[in-house]
Amino acid sequence: MEDHFIELRNISKSYGKVSALNRVDFHIKYEPEIVSLIGDNGAGKSTLIKIISGVHSPDVGDIFIRGIKVDHWSVTRAREAGIETVYQDRALVLQQTIARNIFMGREKTSKLGFVKSKLQFTEAERLMRTIGFTSKVFAADSVVARLSGGERQGVAIARALYFKADLMILDEPTTALSLTESEKVFDFIRRAKENGTSCIFISHNIYHAYDVAERFVVLDRGKVVLETDKEHTTAEKLVKDLQEIAHNDRTRSTAEDTSEGGENDAPE
Amino acid sequence: MTILNGELRSADLGEARPQRGPITRFVIANRRALSSLLVFLVLLAAFILASPQVFLNPGMYVAIFRTLPVSIILATSLVFVIASGEIDLSFGSVVGITAWAFSVVLGWGINPFIAVLAAVLMGAFVGFINGIIVTRLGLSSLVSTLGMSFLLRGFINVATQGEGFPLTYLRDTPFYNAFIGQIGGIPAHALWALGFIVVGILLFNYHRFGTHICCVGDNLESAREMGINSAKIKTMAFIYVGIASAISAILFSLTNQIVYPTTGDGLLLPTLAAVFVGGTPGWGGVGSIAGAAIGACTVGIIESGIVATGFSHLFKEFFYGLILILALTAHKVSDPRRQG
Numbered sequence: 001m002e003d004h005f006i007e008l009r010n011i012s013k014s015y016g017k018v019s020a021l022n023r024v025d026f027h028i029k030y031e032p033e034i035v036s037l038i039g040d041n042g043a044g045k046s047t048l049i050k051i052i053s054g055v056h057s058p059d060v061g062d063i064f065i066r067g068i069k070v071d072h073w074s075v076t077r078a079r080e081a082g083i084e085t086v087y088q089d090r091a092l093v094l095q096q097t098i099a100r101n102i103f104m105g106r107e108k109t110s111k112l113g114f115v116k117s118k119l120q121f122t123e124a125e126r127l128m129r130t131i132g133f134t135s136k137v138f139a140a141d142s143v144v145a146r147l148s149g150g151e152r153q154g155v156a157i158a159r160a161l162y163f164k165a166d167l168m169i170l171d172e173p174t175t176a177l178s179l180t181e182s183e184k185v186f187d188f189i190r191r192a193k194e195n196g197t198s199c200i201f202i203s204h205n206i207y208h209a210y211d212v213a214e215r216f217v218v219l220d221r222g223k224v225v226l227e228t229d230k231e232h233t234t235a236e237k238l239v240k241d242l243q244e245i246a247h248n249d250r251t252r253s254t255a256e257d258t259s260e261g262g263e264n265d266a267p268e
Numbered sequence: 269m270t271i272l273n274g275e276l277r278s279a280d281l282g283e284a285r286p287q288r289g290p291i292t293r294f295v296i297a298n299r300r301a302l303s304s305l306l307v308f309l310v311l312l313a314a315f316i317l318a319s320p321q322v323f324l325n326p327g328m329y330v331a332i333f334r335t336l337p338v339s340i341i342l343a344t345s346l347v348f349v350i351a352s353g354e355i356d357l358s359f360g361s362v363v364g365i366t367a368w369a370f371s372v373v374l375g376w377g378i379n380p381f382i383a384v385l386a387a388v389l390m391g392a393f394v395g396f397i398n399g400i401i402v403t404r405l406g407l408s409s410l411v412s413t414l415g416m417s418f419l420l421r422g423f424i425n426v427a428t429q430g431e432g433f434p435l436t437y438l439r440d441t442p443f444y445n446a447f448i449g450q451i452g453g454i455p456a457h458a459l460w461a462l463g464f465i466v467v468g469i470l471l472f473n474y475h476r477f478g479t480h481i482c483c484v485g486d487n488l489e490s491a492r493e494m495g496i497n498s499a500k501i502k503t504m505a506f507i508y509v510g511i512a513s514a515i516s517a518i519l520f521s522l523t524n525q526i527v528y529p530t531t532g533d534g535l536l537l538p539t540l541a542a543v544f545v546g547g548t549p550g551w552g553g554v555g556s557i558a559g560a561a562i563g564a565c566t567v568g569i570i571e572s573g574i575v576a577t578g579f580s581h582l583f584k585e586f587f588y589g590l591i592l593i594l595a596l597t598a599h600k601v602s603d604p605r606r607q608g
Binding site for chain 2: 087090095100114
């Protein structure tokens with residue numbers, strides 16, 4: 001436990017009668033790592049990351065940050081602990097500049113509240129370079145609406161990296177992105193890791209996940225059913241494992257009483 | 269770890285790329301005001317060519333400038349509300365109610381500066397109520413401020429019984445001079461307008477308040493997710509319009525030397541036109557204080573220009589509409605959704 005930045009032990013979460021997570025253990029190491037959460041719709045992935053980011057509290061179970069058990073876990077506490085979430089909608093303001101987006105809500109200001117635009121521009125530019133987010137076409141004072149989907153994700157990642165991000169959580173960061181754009185986002189994630197930030201991300205695409213992540217946690221019907229890393233698996237094997245899990249699910253569903261069929265259709 | 273106290277150390281971030289040239293940055297940052305200026309200059313040139321004897325006469329501009337400060341103060345303040353993604357249609361009636369509050373306190377024989385304070389507090393209060401209705405009750409600002417406009421105007425009519433309050437006794441007093449007299453040879457009302465332009469630019473372009481206004485107007489949910497208190501920001505914008513309306517009411521009433529029950533009537537459409545001609549679009553997230561001031565000048569010269577160039581004053585609304593549409597078309601070119 002000592003080498004874990006965050007550890008979740010025996011976490012359960014239900015929405016009414018629907019069990020979304022059932023006695024789940026999960027952790028992120030101190031040493032920066034990229035972990036992919038894999039699973040079908042309703043597997044509990046989004047619930048798990050919402051608990052990590054403080055949006056939801058677990059019904060049962062404990063959360064440890066740097067080895068210390070925390071109570072009253074919330075978004076604010078998660079942020080204070082260095083956990084930043086890059087939302088699916090990326091929480092960007094499209095008509096504003098990249099620098100304004102990066103510092104949104106946490107502007108660098110003088111005592112009288114005047115924004116230090118030059119400082120924000122310089123730091124935004126340096127940060128963009130750090131994660132390999134550079135272009136001859138745009139600068140930190142360019143409007144975000146001009147950027148592609150992957151580049152916009154880059155702005156959100158740059159923001160998470162700048163503010164307290166020991167751990168960055170990305171909920172399906174490559175949804176609706178082309179292959180090239182997705183690759184760009186993965187580059188940003190790799191560079192973030194090089195700069196000391198761990199990352200958890202959800203992806204439905206196993207090949208994408210395998211490409212960028214080092215550790216894979218597979219959830220099924222609210223439970224961790226497989227945990228492996230790149231040294232012990234291949235993308236093809238991972239796909240095969242998932243097919244097997246899905247097949248077992250179908251077999252179990254057929255055998256079970258139909259009244260129990262919706263058990264894990266948890267809201268995500 | 270490169271994280272120190274939650275933030276990356278500058279030394280860890282590599283070399284910064286140099287910022288764009290100052291002229292490019294100025295043009296990009298002020299494209300709305302510049303395109304607004306272009307509209308104004310084209311219109312002015314057209315009027316000068318059509319009627320040089322009128323438009324090359326300085327007296328003409330003195331006459332226009334008598335009413336311009338009120339338009340500038342209102343238009344520049346409205347930018348905050350519109351850029352925050354809302355609209356305030358009540359400001360004309362707020363001008364009326366604050367002028368009434370001013371007259372009531374004057375009627376008690378109290379120092380006129382205290383009466384101004386009462387008017388400003390009344391304006392801020394109405395702005396606060398507008399903000400609460402929009403942000404807490406979740407009503408549409410379009411409808412709720414229209415309702416507020418009727419409500420206030422109705423109240424003024426009942427309270428005054430249609431009677432005006434003369435202000436002629438204030439003429440040439442230090443109070444009068446502080447608002448519409450001369451200060452160091454410069455018309456005081458021009459200084460008030462200039463003050464609102466400068467404060468508006470500082471707040472909108474350089475202060476956290478203006479930044480939050482734009483973020484909230486651009487994408488409310490994103491701004492909230494990043495911890496911006498959108499209700500507070502929007503309410504502050506409505507309060508700012510209320511305060512600006514109160515100052516406008518004082519200038520307007522002192523210029524006419526009477527507080528009419530109808531004070532503020534007829535300001536709504538020209539002021540909104542000034543904001544939109546000035547390059548602040550209706551969708552929120554962006555705006556221009558300098559543009560709104562130039563827009564007020566553009567709208568201000570239209571009426572005189574129409575008459576001077578030989579058209580009947582009945583064409584006034586027609587040309588307001590025409591110029592508004594042409595100006596919005598010109599601003600479309602500088603839409604930040606398409607430009608960097």
